[in-house]
Amino acid sequence: MGYQLILYVLWGAVRDRLLLTVILSMAVVAGLSMFLGSAAIIEQSEFTRVFMAAGLRLVGVLGIVLFIVFFIRRSFDTKDVEFMLSRPIGRIKFILSYSAAFSVIAILLGAVCGVVVTLLAGQDFGAGQLYWCLTVMAEYIVIANVALFIAMVLSSASACAMATFGFYLLCRMSGQFLGIADSAILDNSLSSSFMNGLFQIISVFLPRLDLMAQTSWLVYGIENGAEVFMLIAQALIFSVFVLCACLLDLIRRQF
């Protein structure tokens, strides 16, 4: 991996004021959560904690996706990518460096989320918070790599952002979709069977983001810590899988 290339991307994040923007947005979300939480009749701190955690998680994803997509597309538009690939860096090293830099940003934002929730939502730091924070980081790493892949493949920034958000929503809802597909709600018509089969296939390529960063961990703690590590492992494997797809695409591309 190119150490300097990683620094270049990280510097790009600083230059784009990503961190500042996301932290400001997080401050707004935290304020709104406190307001909403105080509107609850009882368990106000639990409401605040849940709204804050869920809101920050979403803001972080928005920040990461928009930054990566626009950073990559701008790099293509300004011929930065072609310029860098003309240097003795290699396409594999190029992608791995970008992925590493985006993952560092993802971990950083995940840590910010964890710190804000712990400090502002009034609760001692425990296993629930730790696992929540770790899975938010894992989720951000997955989304960062997916955004990188999509931005390398599609040429329109807005289409990339839409596709990545679509993927994220699909992952967050995959548990519900699978539950509906597995239940007897669907009839036996051809179209239902087709949709059911299609979703079963699609779900193979969806990491279970719905099981990650559950806000109930922040309220009641966590019962099965081992499962969390399975989820993190799945996220990391999926990130490698997406990176491989990205590499395959870049290696075959003609500039």
Next chain:
Amino acid sequence: MPQHIQIKIVFGLCLLVNLIFWSYFRSTQAEWLNVPPVPSERIAVAFGLGDKQFAYRNIALMIQNLGDSGGQVRSLDDYNYEELGKWLELQNDLDGRSKVMPYLAAYYFGAVQSPQKLVPVIQYLENVGSVGVDEKWRWLAQAIYLARYRLEDMDWALRMAAQLTALQTKIDDLPVWARNMHVMVMSASGEKEAALEIMMQTLESERDKMEPAEILFLADHICNDLLPPTRAAVTPLCIQLKNQ
């Protein structure tokens, strides 16, 4: 005609039409659609983007503020309690540990003007309270009170009192007053006396396990609604509340 005059004419016309639309919609208010239909648990989780707890809290706030929309406040009597009962059950499936929904059911929705509407609420409190975990038996006691004194269904209240008594096998520290709830049910005391008895006893035995807001609510209800002013003035709880 010069182009800038044409643009000014279009601008003026748009402003005029906009004023017509404004006057047409000015008195139109958001229509209150009563308690919305209940989704399945899977769909409800979608309210939290796949996060059950987030969905639970979202829905809890929605239910809490159900009748307050667009500056209008609805009477509890206008609520569709059948549908509300289904929402409460759904919430119990999403998070059976939180106290928010039983609290709302017992102290807020339980205050509906027409007692016959209380059946789904009492059923919900019975379900929650009869599980026998933590201090959830309190909701069964509330269900008994609502059934006996609001709905005036003595048989149902006695059945629930028997359930509460049976919970002593699961809950070691079940207070004596709760174990003997059937005695209170069968007594001829009035609604206010019964409510006072239950709330005072609950405060005495469960204060450590209650939310500050819940303690405050019970104290306020006891001092301002249940006790006559002369008695409230000499009751230590009410004096303490007044000095807060």
